[in-house]
Amino acid sequence: MFQGSMVALVTPMHADGAIDWVALDALVDWHIEQGTNAIVAVGTTGESATLSVDEHKRVIEATVRRSAGRCPIIAGTGANSTTEAIELTEAAKAAGADACLLVVPYYNKPTQEGLYLHHKAISEAVDIPQILYNVPGRTACDMLPATVARIVEFDNVVGIKDATGDMQRAREVLAACEGKALVYSGDDATALELMLLGGKGNISVTANIAPAVMSQMCAAAIAGDTDKAHNLNAQVEELHKVLFVESNPIPVKWTVEQLGRCGSGIRLPLTPLSSQYHDTVRAAMRAANLL
Numbered sequence: 001m002f003q004g005s006m007v008a009l010v011t012p013m014h015a016d017g018a019i020d021w022v023a024l025d026a027l028v029d030w031h032i033e034q035g036t037n038a039i040v041a042v043g044t045t046g047e048s049a050t051l052s053v054d055e056h057k058r059v060i061e062a063t064v065r066r067s068a069g070r071c072p073i074i075a076g077t078g079a080n081s082t083t084e085a086i087e088l089t090e091a092a093k094a095a096g097a098d099a100c101l102l103v104v105p106y107y108n109k110p111t112q113e114g115l116y117l118h119h120k121a122i123s124e125a126v127d128i129p130q131i132l133y134n135v136p137g138r139t140a141c142d143m144l145p146a147t148v149a150r151i152v153e154f155d156n157v158v159g160i161k162d163a164t165g166d167m168q169r170a171r172e173v174l175a176a177c178e179g180k181a182l183v184y185s186g187d188d189a190t191a192l193e194l195m196l197l198g199g200k201g202n203i204s205v206t207a208n209i210a211p212a213v214m215s216q217m218c219a220a221a222i223a224g225d226t227d228k229a230h231n232l233n234a235q236v237e238e239l240h241k242v243l244f245v246e247s248n249p250i251p252v253k254w255t256v257e258q259l260g261r262c263g264s265g266i267r268l269p270l271t272p273l274s275s276q277y278h279d280t281v282r283a284a285m286r287a288a289n290l291l
Contacts, residue, residue, distance in 0.1 A: 001129060001158050002072055002099060003200045003222060004037030005215040006184070007207040008045035010253050011059055013265025019055060021062060023262045028066040030261065034211035036071065037201065037218070039063060040101055043076035044138065045205055045249045050267040056088060061095040078103030078133060082118050089126040099129035101161065101203070106139035112147045123154040130156055135163035135186060145169070149176035161186040161203045162194070170194045188240040192233045195221035205243050209255045210236045210288055238284040245277045254278075255285060 009031070012023035031039055041063040042048045042056050051059065060075045067073050075092035077100040079085040089100045105118060123130060132151060136142035142164075143151075151157055162173050163186030170190075174183050174197060182200040185191035191202035200222060207214040217232035243251045247270065254273035256262045266272055273281065285291045 001182070002038050002074065002131075002184075003182070003218075004202075005035075005207050005211065005218040006038040006040055006074065006201055006203045007031055007036050007211060007214075008040045008043045008203050008205055009063070010208055010249055010256055010262065011042065011046040011051065012256070012262035013047075013267065014263050015265050017265050017267045019051075019059065020263055020265065024059070024062055025066045027256075027261060028063055028071075031207075031211050032067065032071045035215035036207060036211045037215060038072040038074055038098075039067065040074045040076060040203055041097075043101060043133075043203070044103070044135070045208070045252060046076060047249060047267055047270070048076050048078075050270070053084070053088070057091045057095070060092050060097055064096045072098040074099045074101050074131065076101045076103070078105070080105035080108050082121050085118070085122055086125045089122055089128065089130070093126055093128040097128070099131055099158065100126075101131045101133050103133040103135065104139045104141050104143050106141065109141050112144055115141070115143050115147050116150050119151045119157065120154065123151075123156055127156060129158045130154075131158060131184070132160040132181075133163070133186065134160065137163070145172040145176045148173055152177050152181040157181055159184055159200075162199075163187050165190045167193055167197070170197060170199070174198050188243070189237075192217065192221050192229055196224075196226065196229070205248055205252050206236055206239050208252050209259060209285070209290055210239060213288070236288050238287050242277075242281045242284040245280065246273060251277070251281055255281060255290075258282070258285065259290065 077088035220229035
């Protein structure tokens with residue numbers, strides 16, 4: 001249903017932290033022009049943790065409205081409260097989103113049975129395609145492959161974003177999802193490898209600033225064109241690293257600003273990229289022919 005390069009879009013903000021709706025529209029247009037295959041609105045990279053519920057819904061609505069059917073929109077609607085996740089997922093469906101991305105509940109550390117029942121409740125409550133999102137480095141909770149295998153039995157669970165960066169885990173998740181759901185990378189540094197194993201795309205941070213290369217690389221990898229995929233990935237390989245010199249989305253928001261596509265705004269407790277990393281990140285941008 002969804003394949004290729006799916007940008008985990010930043011939420012552009014003014015210096016005072018207010019959402020920059022004009023810049024958001026321009027980013028959506030740019031990604032569609034550059035060949036991005038789907039846009040993820042209000043994920044981790046979109047600062048979902050510091051947007052109010054109302055803002056969260058409005059960003060999804062604005063992204064869907066601007067795309068106007070030109071590109072699939074996947075709405076980040078995960079929460080560590082099942083009730084809130086259902087509310088956000090219902091709002092995304094009402095806004096016309098094509099699917100929802102549901103991160104593993106964070107901080108409260110549910111059991112595997114709790115994860116199963118959480119997704120069962122959302123699946124039953126909202127009839128919209130749903131993509132699981134496992135990122136234990138941020139959530140302090142790991143959705144195990146056996147649990148994934150149970151959850152993908154739900155008809156409207158169509159995929160999983162695996163951001164572990166662990167290729168043995170990726171193989172286990174691919175086996176658990178075979179014939180039932182697609183597997184996407186959520187880790188730019190290992191995305192090529194996962195797609196060559198059978199993954200069908202990458203929900204990408206790097207695509208925020210190198211959308212065309214990431215789209216071409218994903219297409220080549222999914223098609224099994226190993227040489228072309230490796231050559232394209234080499235162009236942005238350093239970006240995959242430097243965009244995590246501080247917590248995401250700090251570095252990527254700074255790079256989008258450097259391209260002149262958004263302002264400097266970022267919300268506390270996140271802060272602008274530390275000056276000690278500016279030269280390092282700029283060098284990676286130059287190596288990717290972005291500056």
